[in-house]
Amino acid sequence: MGGILDKITDFIKEMLQGWVLSNLENMFTDVNEKVGTIAGEVSKTPSTWNSGIFSMVRTLSENVIIPIAGMIISFVLIYELITMVIDKNNMHDFDTSLFFRFIFKACIAVSLLSQTFDIVMAVFDVGSHVVTQAASTISGSTSLDVQSALVTMFNHQLKDMGIGELIGLGMETMIISLCMNIMSVLITVILYGRMIEIYLYVSVAPIPAATVTNREWGSVGTNYLKGLIALAFQGFFIMVCVAIYAVLVTSVTVASNLHTALWSVAAYTVILCFSLFKTGSLSKSIFNAH
Numbered sequence: 180m181g182g183i184l185d186k187i188t189d190f191i192k193e194m195l196q197g198w199v200l201s202n203l204e205n206m207f208t209d210v211n212e213k214v215g216t217i218a219g220e221v222s223k224t225p226s227t228w229n230s231g232i233f234s235m236v237r238t239l240s241e242n243v244i245i246p247i248a249g250m251i252i253s254f255v256l257i258y259e260l261i262t263m264v265i266d267k268n269n270m271h272d273f274d275t276s277l278f279f280r281f282i283f284k285a286c287i288a289v290s291l292l293s294q295t296f297d298i299v300m301a302v303f304d305v306g307s308h309v310v311t312q313a314a315s316t317i318s319g320s321t322s323l324d325v326q327s328a329l330v331t332m333f334n335h336q337l338k339d340m341g342i343g344e345l346i347g348l349g350m351e352t353m354i355i356s357l358c359m360n361i362m363s364v365l366i367t368v369i370l371y372g373r374m375i376e377i378y379l380y381v382s383v384a385p386i387p388a389a390t391v392t393n394r395e396w397g398s399v400g401t402n403y404l405k406g407l408i409a410l411a412f413q414g415f416f417i418m419v420c421v422a423i424y425a426v427l428v429t430s431v432t433v434a435s436n437l438h439t440a441l442w443s444v445a446a447y448t449v450i451l452c453f454s455l456f457k458t459g460s461l462s463k464s465i466f467n468a469h
Contacts (some may be wrong), residue, residue: 188342195345200295202352213366215422216449218314218439220370221414222299224303225381228374236382237296245292248385252292256285256391288392295388299381299407306411313418351438355445362448369455377410405468409459412466416458 249266262282291298340348380403387403390396427447463469 197397199349209302213363221417222307222310236378245385248389252389301382302407310414365452405466409462409466410466413458415463420454
C-alpha cells in the first residue's frame, strides 16, 4: 500500500514539476524580447521607424499645416514691422537700416519655414546617434537569459520540494507570468506611444517654426524646439533604464532562494516599466520643455 502511495505521490510531483518548469521557461520570454529590441526601437528616426506613417505625416504637414503657417508668418512679419515703426517714435526717428533689418529677418523666417522638416529630422538624427552610441557603450547584453538561471535554481532545489510547495510555486509562477505579460504590453505601449508623440510633433512643425524670429511670439517656436530635443533624448534615458535593469537582473543568479529570485526579477521589471514611463516627463523637465 505504501509503495502505491509513493508512486502516486511521485507522479503528482512529476506533473507539478513539469508545470512549474514550463512556467519558468516561458515566463520572461516576451519581456526579454521587448527589452532586447528597445535599443533598436528608440534609435530609429521618424522616417525609418515607419516610412508609410512618416510619408503620410509629411504630406499632411505640407498640404494642411504649411498654408496655415504661411498665414501665421505673414501676420508675425506685419506685426514685427508695425512694432519696429512704433518703436522708432512713429518714424520720427527714421532709419533706412530699419527696413534692411526687417527684410533680413523676413528672409530668415521664410528660410526656416521652408527648411522645417530638415531641421526636425536633424534633431532626431542627433538623438538616434546618441542612442546608438549609448547602446554600444553599455556593457552586457540587454537581452537577458533569466529563464536558464531560474530553471537551474529550480533543478537544484527540486528534490527538497514537496507537493504543497510545488503547488504554491506553480501558482506563484502563474501570477508572475501574467504580470510579465502585462509588463511586456506596457513596454510596447511606451515605445509606440513615444513614436506617435514624435509624429504628432513633426506634423505641426511649420506652425511653431513660423514664430521663431519674433520677439513676442518666439517662445512658441523655442518651446517647440525644446520639446523636440526632449523627445529625441528620451531614447537615451530609456537606454540608461535598460542598462540599470540589466545590471539588477543579473543578480538573480546569486540568489539562493527561488521564490526570492522570482519576485526580485518581477520587481525589477515593474521598476523598469515605471522608469520608462517617467523618461518622457524627466526629459522634458531637464530641457525645460512644457
